Amino acid sequence: MIVTDKMRQVSELLARLGLDEVAEELGLTEATVGRYDRAVRREGASEGAKVLFFDIETAPMEVYTWHLYPKMIHIGQIIKDWNIICWRAKWLGDDTILGSSQTPSEAIERDDERVVRDLYALLNEADIVIAHNLVDFDKKKANTKFLQYNLPPSAPYQVIDTLREARKNFKFSSNKLDYLCQELGFGNKINTGFDLWKKCLAGDSEALNDMYVYCGRDIEMLEELYLKLRPFIKSHPNMALYLDDREGKCSNCGSSDLTPMSRPYYTQTGVFQTYRCGCGAVIRDRKSLKREEFLMRGIAR
Structure with missing residues (x-):
């Protein structure tokens, strides 16, 4: 199914409104709203992982x-x-x-x-x-x-x-x-x-x-x-691994619709840039924003 601008509008509205509210606002049936949202969420699924x-x-x-x-x-x-x-x-x-x-x-x-x-x-x-x-x-x-x-x-x-x-x-x-x-x-x-x-x-x-x-x-x-x-799903199989291009992709859905977030993700050894994907998942870069050789850690034992 080809994803249209109308379908994307429905999906964006559903991020903050209920199904019935979106249907009323756009003059669509609830079944149509659901179908449009599914089409957007499944976009690109024919590529990559089966x-x-x-x-x-x-x-x-x-x-x-x-x-x-x-x-x-x-x-x-x-x-x-x-x-x-x-x-x-x-x-x-x-x-x-x-x-x-x-x-x-x-x-x-x-x-x-x-x-x-x-x-x-x-x-x-x-x-x-x-x-x-x-x-x-x-x-x-x-x-x-x-x-x-x-x-x-x-x-x-x-x-x-x-x-x-x-x-x-x-x-x-x-x-x-x-x-x-x-x-x-x-x-x-x-x-x-x-x-x-x-x-x-x-x-x-x-x-x-x-x-x-x-x-x-x-x-x-x-x-x-x-x-x-x-x-x-934090442990979702990495969908980006099944795609050939080298562009940054969401690990949960494989999309490149990534928006940088203002809050980074911290681990014991690094600080990482985070992104919000169009599918809703939050992912991060693999490379730290800080050079690891300047970081120190507490002694475990």
Whole structure:
């Protein structure tokens, strides 16, 4: 999408006004305001690092149990183990939502090999992977299936876990994707009940499609959440490393829209010029404003 001056105006106003206020001031719908802001924040994403958002939906295990609150279920009580029903994914800067889902017969047989191999092929293209609870769930679940199907480790990629970033930087009442996106004005997940999972296990084609759509909505929300959190992510993979030119770039988004700040950043051994990027992140130069040979430090021990 080509970013217009109108879109940039919307993004600038959103830095100090609410979504509804900007919509009223410019005579636009709130949906249009949100779309314009996303276009500005995603500008340039087609260059440099290949950033992949992904989410998986898994089927529950079937087990024998004597009561509703078992402290532990022995492996001998497992009837059928979990499997991946479907996954959805999209590249940052691309509106297309990709994915793969079990067929009705595959769902009944709990055969997810084709779905897993499709995911494996996609992950091998990514430089950076983003998911909510990526580190403790999606990545480990995916790796488990790769191992089961004798696939070697995927090509290396950097990770951004939006759940961990939300916990690290903020104190929301809940860090669930649904809650965070509602609080930040990005809408909510598609409502489902456990019956949807049961119907998927039974090979219901409509339920499998509903699950696929449900997972796709999660991807839309995930991208919105990431773009909102991005300026606060201190350990963000350095996006500038994936670009060829030598111009100063934001380490969080790769943009050259940098404004020098009046307040420098101090460490124990240096003073560094800081910049505010158009994405909102604050970054600094690598070279100190003061020559290090004239600086002294206290004795550690």
